[in-house]
Amino acid sequence: MTGRGRFITLEGGEGAGKSTLLAGLRAHLESRGVDLLLAREPGGTGLGERVRGILLDPAQRAMCAESELLLMFASRAQLVRETLEPALAAGRWVLCDRYVDASYAYQGGGRGQPAERIAALEQWACAGLKSDLTLLLDLPVADGRARAAGRGEADRIEAEADGFFERVRAAYRARAAAEPQRFRVIDAGQSPEAVLRDAIAATTHLFGTAA
Numbered sequence: 001m002t003g004r005g006r007f008i009t010l011e012g013g014e015g016a017g018k019s020t021l022l023a024g025l026r027a028h029l030e031s032r033g034v035d036l037l038l039a040r041e042p043g044g045t046g047l048g049e050r051v052r053g054i055l056l057d058p059a060q061r062a063m064c065a066e067s068e069l070l071l072m073f074a075s076r077a078q079l080v081r082e083t084l085e086p087a088l089a090a091g092r093w094v095l096c097d098r099y100v101d102a103s104y105a106y107q108g109g110g111r112g113q114p115a116e117r118i119a120a121l122e123q124w125a126c127a128g129l130k131s132d133l134t135l136l137l138d139l140p141v142a143d144g145r146a147r148a149a150g151r152g153e154a155d156r157i158e159a160e161a162d163g164f165f166e167r168v169r170a171a172y173r174a175r176a177a178a179e180p181q182r183f184r185v186i187d188a189g190q191s192p193e194a195v196l197r198d199a200i201a202a203t204t205h206l207f208g209t210a211a
Helices: 018-031 046-056 065-089 100-110 115-125 141-151 162-178 192-206
Strands: 007-012 036-040 093-097 133-138 183-187
Touching (some): 007 018, 007 100, 036 065, 046 065, 065 093, 100 115, 100 162, 133 162, 141 162, 162 183
Parallel strands (some): 007 093, 036 093, 133 183
16 A cells, blocks of 8 residues: 555544454554554653643643643644654554544533634644544443443543533534544444444445545
8 A cells, every 4th residue: 555544533432442442443454454553642742641641630620621622732733743644644544542523522512612712723733634534432421431430540531520421422423423424433332343343344445545
């Protein structure tokens, strides 16, 4: 495969199974000969990982919604320029655990930040980089929180109330409905094998289309 790589992002609420899907999808793509880079948000660079620590620190309860949004985009701007764009330009594919849709869901839906404010930051910070495919793992909030309950101490965002995550889920679903050509919504209540099967089916159109 030559030309520009493909950019796939995984999205979903807490406990939706993104980590499990990422591992399975990585194995599938590499088995097909894809030169794959894994990334995550917030994080993915030295600077981004330090910002991630601040964003998720339970001690930072006083962080305002505006600071959270700006920190997310600071980490994202660095990831785009340092990691994502160079990899894609070199023909590598990127599989990223969350990207800009997460800000529309968490900082927009969850925190109430205006969508136009997020869009302006996206235009500036992301340098026009959009995913070729976004896999949204959709799961009722109660089910996701039950899954996540055994993972240890909750971080600053995981500690939010159910109402916050209901707004996050609604925002994700609205994004998917508005951009059906980019999103594939996957029922995360299925078995991990079924989720992976649906995700693999959603990626097939990306092969043989690299520019």
